[in-house]
Amino acid sequence: MLVFAFPVLFVAALSCLYLHLVTKLSDHNDRNTNRKNLKPRLAWRKRPVLVKGPLGVVSLTELLFLTMFMGLLSWSLYSYLTSMFTDISREAGDNHQQVWKSKLEMSGLAVGLVGNICLAFLFYPVTRSSSVLQLFGLTSESSIRYHIWAAHLALTFFTAHGLCYILFWASSDQISLILKWSKIGFSNLAGGVALLSGLAMWVTSIPSIRRKIFELFFYTHHLYILFVVFYVFHVGFSSTCLILPGFYLFLIDRYLRFLQSQQRVRLLSARILPGETVELNFLKSQELNYNPTSIMFVNVPGISKLQWHPFSITSSCEMDHQKLSIVIKSEGRWSSELYKKLSSSSSISMDRLEVSIEGPYGPVSTHFHRRDMLIMISGGSGITPFISIIRDLLFRANESLDTPRVLLISVFRKSLDVTMLDLLLPVSGTSIDIHSLKLQVQAYVTKEQGPSPDQNLIQTKWFKLDPLDAPVSAILGPSSWLWLGAIITSSFIIFLIVIGIVTRYHIYPIDHNSDMIYPSAPRAAVNMIFTCISIAIAATAAFVWNKKNKDSKEMRQIQNRDSPAEARTMSDSSWIYSDERELESLPHHSFLQFTEVHYGERPDLKKILSENCKGTSVGVLVSGPKKMKQEVAAICSSGFAENLHFKSMSFNW
Missing domain, CATH: 3.40.50.80 (Nucleotide-binding domain of ferredoxin-NADP reductase (FNR) module)
Structure with missing residues (x-):
C-alpha cells in the first residue's frame, strides 16, 4: 500500500489543490486580459501521425506513450518468463515433460502479472472528476479510448492467463481445480468468475454490438463490480494494491455521481x-x-x-x-x-x-x-x-x-x-x-x-x-477541487485507521502476522468493505456540508426567478419567459x-x-x-x- 497506493493518492490530492489555484488564476486571466495569440511552441507533440487504423487518429505524444507502455509490458513479460524458466530448468533437470508443464503454468502466471499492469491504468480514464487526468490537461470524455486500449490489453492477457492454467490442469488431470476456492492464497473459482464477467463486457463492447444494441452494452458493463470483487477474492487484497489507486479514485467519483443523481433538477x-x-x-x-x-x-x-x-x-x-x-x-x-x-x-x-x-x-x-x-x-x-x-x-x-x-x-x-x-x-x-x-x-x-x-x-x-426541483449545481460547490482533495485525503486516513484497528485487535490475535492462517477471502472482504465505508463517510460529509450552504442560496434564486408565482396560475408559467x-x-x-x-x-x-x-x-x-x-x-x-x-x-x- 505504501509503494503502490499512497504515492498516486498523494499526487491526486495535491493535484486538487493545484487545479483549484489554476482555476482561479485562469478565470482571472481569461476574463480580464486581451491575450490572444497562442504560440505554437511544441505544437508538433499534438500533430496527428496516425490517421487510419484500429487506433483511430493518434497524435505523436499518444504514440510515444503507447510505445513506451507496450515496451513496459514486453519487458515485464520477458523479465517474468526469463526468471521463472531459469528456475524451472534448474529444478526439473532432464524431465522434459515436467519442464513443459511447469513452463505452461509459469507462462499463465506471467501473463496474469502483466495483465495487472494494464488493469492498474484501466479506471483513470473513466473517472470523470479526475484530478490526475486534469493535471495532464486531459478530460474523461477525451480519454475514453485509453480505457478501451487498456481494457483490450488487460482482457487479452487475462484470457491467456486463464487458458494457460486450464491447459495445464487438463494435461495434469487436475481439471477439477477450476472450481477450487482455496482458504489461503489464490482462489481459482473467483478468478474464473472475474474472467467470465470481463469476457461478457469485452464481447458486448465490440463496436458492431455496442452501436446496434447499446442497452446490452450499457447494462452488461455494470459487471465491472462483479469483476473487481472476484478479482480481489482471486489474488487477495495485498496484491490488489497495484490497481487500488485508480479504482479508489473511481469509487470516490462514482459515489459522488450517485449522490448528485438522486436530485431532480429544474x-x-x-x-x-x-x-x-x-x-x-x-x-x-x-x-x-x-x-x-x-x-x-x-x-x-x-x-x-x-x-x-x-x-x-x-x-x-x-x-x-x-x-x-x-x-x-x-x-x-x-x-x-x-x-x-x-x-x-x-x-x-x-x-x-x-x-x-x-x-x-x-x-x-x-x-x-x-x-x-x-x-x-x-x-x-x-x-x-x-x-x-x-x-x-x-x-x-x-x-x-x-x-x-x-x-x-x-x-x-x-x-x-x-x-x-x-x-x-x-x-x-x-x-x-x-x-x-x-x-x-x-x-x-x-x-x-x-x-x-x-x-x-x-x-x-x-x-x-415544482418546488422539489433544484437548479443544476456542482456536487461539491464552487470549490469542488478543494473538497475533492479533502475527500481523497480524509477517506484514505479513515481507511488506514479502521483497517489498522481491525488488523491489530481481530486479525493479528489469530494469525500473528502469518499469511497462512487467517483466510484470504474474509481478509479481502474486510478491506473492500472498509474501503467503501471510508469513502462513503468522507464523501457524504462533504456533500451534506455543501448542500446545507447551497440550499438557502438556491431557494432565494428560485424565489427571485419565480416571484410572484403565487399570483399566477401554475398551468401558465410562460409569463416568466416573456x-x-x-x-x-x-x-x-x-x-x-x-x-x-x-x-x-x-x-x-x-x-x-x-x-x-x-x-x-x-x-x-x-x-x-x-x-x-x-x-x-x-x-x-x-x-x-x-x-x-x-x-x-x-x-x-
Whole structure:
C-alpha cells in the first residue's frame, strides 16, 4: 500500500489543490486580459501521425506513450518468463515433460502479472472528476479510448492467463481445480468468475454490438463490480494494491455521481426543432461555472431509470448566469422517445418532466480565444460542442476582448437539420451584438437540393414549476477541487485507521502476522468493505456540508426567478419567459447574413483549410463522423500548413 497506493493518492490530492489555484488564476486571466495569440511552441507533440487504423487518429505524444507502455509490458513479460524458466530448468533437470508443464503454468502466471499492469491504468480514464487526468490537461470524455486500449490489453492477457492454467490442469488431470476456492492464497473459482464477467463486457463492447444494441452494452458493463470483487477474492487484497489507486479514485467519483443523481433538477423549457432535435434549458445555480465543450450526463426516469447519456453543454456560463442548455438529436431509441414525448403535446405549457443529471464535466481551462483563427468542422449533431464555443466568443467580443476569426463548416444530411444553426445565438433577454464577432458560417446539405418549407418552424414549450426541483449545481460547490482533495485525503486516513484497528485487535490475535492462517477471502472482504465505508463517510460529509450552504442560496434564486408565482396560475408559467418569446425568431434572421448554405454537395476541406491557414496559430476543431475526423487529421498532418493545430471534439462510446 505504501509503494503502490499512497504515492498516486498523494499526487491526486495535491493535484486538487493545484487545479483549484489554476482555476482561479485562469478565470482571472481569461476574463480580464486581451491575450490572444497562442504560440505554437511544441505544437508538433499534438500533430496527428496516425490517421487510419484500429487506433483511430493518434497524435505523436499518444504514440510515444503507447510505445513506451507496450515496451513496459514486453519487458515485464520477458523479465517474468526469463526468471521463472531459469528456475524451472534448474529444478526439473532432464524431465522434459515436467519442464513443459511447469513452463505452461509459469507462462499463465506471467501473463496474469502483466495483465495487472494494464488493469492498474484501466479506471483513470473513466473517472470523470479526475484530478490526475486534469493535471495532464486531459478530460474523461477525451480519454475514453485509453480505457478501451487498456481494457483490450488487460482482457487479452487475462484470457491467456486463464487458458494457460486450464491447459495445464487438463494435461495434469487436475481439471477439477477450476472450481477450487482455496482458504489461503489464490482462489481459482473467483478468478474464473472475474474472467467470465470481463469476457461478457469485452464481447458486448465490440463496436458492431455496442452501436446496434447499446442497452446490452450499457447494462452488461455494470459487471465491472462483479469483476473487481472476484478479482480481489482471486489474488487477495495485498496484491490488489497495484490497481487500488485508480479504482479508489473511481469509487470516490462514482459515489459522488450517485449522490448528485438522486436530485431532480429544474427543467425550464424545451425548444423543439423540425429536424427531430430538441434543446433543453435548465435552471442553473449562479455559482456553477463551467468551460466551453463541457458535457453533462442526463437521465430521464420516464424513459429509462438506469440509462445515462452524455450531451454537450451548448450554453455559455458567461453569457447566461441562470440557465444551462443541452441539445439532443434523435439518433437512437432513447433520444427518439424523448423527442416524441416532448413534441407530442400541442400545448406550450407542459407538466413537469423528471430529469436527473451528473456533471457538468469539462476542461479546467480553454484557450480557443487565443488562436488567430478557429476553423470548426462538424457533421450532423457534432455541431453541439461548437455552439458553446461560439457563444463564449460572442460574450468576449461584446466585452471588447480579443477574439479570433471563426469559420464554421457544418455538414448536414437534410435541410431540416440546418435549423440547428439557430441555436448558435441563445434565446434570452441578453443584448448580444452578433456583429462584434468575426464569424462566417458555411452549411452543406448533402442529401437534398433545396430548403425545406418547414425549416423555420421552431416550437418552445415551458414546464410547470415544482418546488422539489433544484437548479443544476456542482456536487461539491464552487470549490469542488478543494473538497475533492479533502475527500481523497480524509477517506484514505479513515481507511488506514479502521483497517489498522481491525488488523491489530481481530486479525493479528489469530494469525500473528502469518499469511497462512487467517483466510484470504474474509481478509479481502474486510478491506473492500472498509474501503467503501471510508469513502462513503468522507464523501457524504462533504456533500451534506455543501448542500446545507447551497440550499438557502438556491431557494432565494428560485424565489427571485419565480416571484410572484403565487399570483399566477401554475398551468401558465410562460409569463416568466416573456423575454424569451420576444426573441424566439431573432437567431434565424440574425444569422442568415453570416450563413452560406450549399445544397447537394460536400465541402472541399483541403481547399477550405489551405485558403484559411494564414496566421500564426489556426485551431482546427473537428466534431463528427469517423471519416470526417480522419480526412481533416490527414490534411493537418500532411505538413502543407505547419500552423494548423488539429483537435478532435467528438465524444465516442
